[in-house]
Amino acid sequence: MTETFAYLDEDSKRSVRRTILKALAVPGYQVPFIAPEMPIAYGWGVGGMVVTASLIGEDDRLKVTDHGSDETVNAVNIRAFFTRTAFVATTTLTREATLIQVRQRVPEAMLAEGQVVVYQVPRPDPLRAFVSSAGEAARMHAAADYGRVYTRLFEERTGSGSIAQPGYDYPAMVVGRYLMSPSPIPKRDNARLDNSPAIQIFGAARERRLYALPPYTRVESIAFEDVPFDPGYPSDGRRCVICGCTTSHLDHLLLKDDGTSEWVCSDTECCAERMEEAASA
Amino acid sequence: MPELTVAQISEQMRGAVDRVMTEGALYDRDLAALALKQAQGDVAEATFLLRAHRATLRRMGHSAPIDFSAIRHDRHISATVKELPGGQILGATYDYTHRLLDFSLMEEAASSPLPEEAVSTSCAPPSSRCCDRLAGEGREPEEAPVDITRVPLRPPYGASETLGHLVRGEEGFLTGIAYTRLRTAGASHPYVEELSAGEVEVFVELEDIGLTVSVGDIEVTACRMVAPVLDGRQSHLSAGFGVAFGANERKAVAMATVDQALKSGLDPDLVLGHGDGVEASGYVSHLKLPHYSDFQADLETIRRLAGDD
Incomplete structure (x- = not known):
């Protein structure tokens, strides 16, 4: 298809890498960047692909998941794209991967130093849920003026306002300075962003923004001192129909005719590992 | 250059034909393809042609709700x-396709049996x-x-x-x-x-x-x-x-x-x-029509308000 390694030309990749360095230097700050066009539609992970294409080298080993799964069509497609354009080795095992591109989940397996996790981000600015003007949102970030966010959170708590934040894409404060969208991961995954040994990079191509977390960065879900953050663990006793796990994040598999639901682990790697352990035990 | 046939458009320009049928509000592949041919591929113009044709058809009634x-x-x-x-x-679906120009299509394909x-x-x-x-x-x-x-x-x-x-x-x-x-x-x-x-x-x-x-x-x-x-x-x-x-x-x-x-x-x-x-x-195209008198009237209002007469 193309003669360029990992599709993008070297100048574009270098410019993206410079943006990544700046983003790592100012954790949580949304750096504007020129996201070059990729041959995949916006909304399908172009922001992550641009970052992956800019970082990937011949020695890398790539893991791609969509919603925790290595097997969904989108994950398979993105992996195939880099296999075709960069000829890199791929894996479904987190411990073997050097680069991990994800959508809507943080890998549940332990991350290690030297690894890079690349997140696909649809709405990079958490303030856009609170103010409609992009200019006003930029001013609020510059002045660390997040009072409105806490006010809405307080109103939600007291029942006098509408729901400020859903159960996913729950804003987090980075090193006490910048409010950050963790991308649409379930809010329980926010804890996995905190103090991670891996480098974490967030790419939003359509919105032309990129931000990052260097290793061991403090990331806190917004809350009050006396009302701690609620990670939103389910309490209906749901369990995975494959491995029986009750603690991992589960996806809705099927609503049966009798009104009951079946659930399945969203992280296919950890689900498979649990099955193997059970088989060898 | 040989002329494009309506059948070729109907069979090979499916996206455009479907869109013209939908916005033209007439389920007729051949007429939608004809409209596209006449409009040289301009979808808005083809939709217009099909709508105008539709207006000449007698209304028979309506269907039962589609299940x-x-x-x-x-x-x-x-x-x-x-x-x-x-x-x-x-x-x-186009969803997972890699949007890369397929240069093999530049060559005229030999006819092959349909899979x-x-x-x-x-x-x-x-x-x-x-x-x-x-x-x-x-x-x-x-x-x-x-x-x-x-x-x-x-x-x-x-x-x-x-x-x-x-x-x-x-x-x-x-x-x-x-x-x-x-x-x-x-x-x-x-x-x-x-x-x-x-x-x-x-x-x-x-x-x-x-x-x-x-x-x-x-x-x-x-x-x-x-x-x-x-x-x-x-x-x-x-x-x-x-x-x-x-x-x-x-x-x-x-x-x-x-x-x-x-x-x-x-x-x-x-x-x-x-x-x-x-x-x-x-309505947007109509802006190309002559608007001499209203423009002149607006101009006079501007001059009056700006106090320059």
Whole structure:
């Protein structure tokens, strides 16, 4: 298809890498960047692909998941794209991967130093849920003026306002300075962003923004001192129909005719590992 | 250069033909292909040609409501659950394609036999909707559908009237409106609960003789979206519906997003009053007509106000 390694030309990749360095230097700050066009539609992970294409080298080993799964069509497609354009080795095992591109989940397996996790981000600015003007949102970030966010959170708590934040894409404060969208991961995954040994990079191509977390960065879900953050663990006793796990994040598999639901682990790697352990035990 | 035939357009420019049939509000592949040929591929112009032709046809009546759960699926997906009743059928889509120019198409292809169909499309059982108990339709059922070509648009807008205007609405306009809703949505984000494409049978009730007869099969794409409405104990899922002739998922998803947004505060005057591509392109084009006297009058007003006479 193309003669360029990992599709993008070297100048574009270098410019993206410079943006990544700046983003790592100012954790949580949304750096504007020129996201070059990729041959995949916006909304399908172009922001992550641009970052992956800019970082990937011949020695890398790539893991791609969509919603925790290595097997969904989108994950398979993105992996195939880099296999075709960069000829890199791929894996479904987190411990073997050097680069991990994800959508809507943080890998549940332990991350290690030297690894890079690349997140696909649809709405990079958490303030856009609170103010409609992009200019006003930029001013609020510059002045660390997040009072409105806490006010809405307080109103939600007291029942006098509408729901400020859903159960996913729950804003987090980075090193006490910048409010950050963790991308649409379930809010329980926010804890996995905190103090991670891996480098974490967030790419939003359509919105032309990129931000990052260097290793061991403090990331806190917004809350009050006396009302701690609620990670939103389910309490209906749901369990995975494959491995029986009750603690991992589960996806809705099927609503049966009798009104009951079946659930399945969203992280296919950890689900498979649990099955193997059970088989060898 | 040999002349392009209507049959070639109908067979090989399917996306354009389907779009012209939908916005032109006439299910006729040959006439849509003819319109595209005459309009040199200009979709807005071809839609206009088909609409104008449609206006000359005698109105026979309306069909019975189409049962979209009876679609013989070529494609059937859900973004809300991993499995859905009737089964997930990935089918043909541009979604996962790599948008790379295929230079092999520069060469004229030798004629080759058509590949045998890989999937049987007639055996999938009718599907049922997943979240009916959560997502109320939110609209009162109407006696008979409103024919929007006979009933002028005026508020309040009924359900079939709204859907009629949306389905004929210009695809780019609806996609843009849907996109603005997604980018400014804040806490609420709609989900594709069920997207279906395939053939479905159309029935007409013949009241005089008390029979319901099939008038044939049409190809459609239908989409049902649900969006969370968060409002204390009144919190619920709100549904939107989109449909298009042929294979057109962009239109069906955009329309369903807009239909749902209309139930959540989107201004119906803005959408229903400005979504028609034939009306919009006509009015925008009219700016090229002579406007000597009104321009002169405006000029005089400017001079008077600016105090320079």
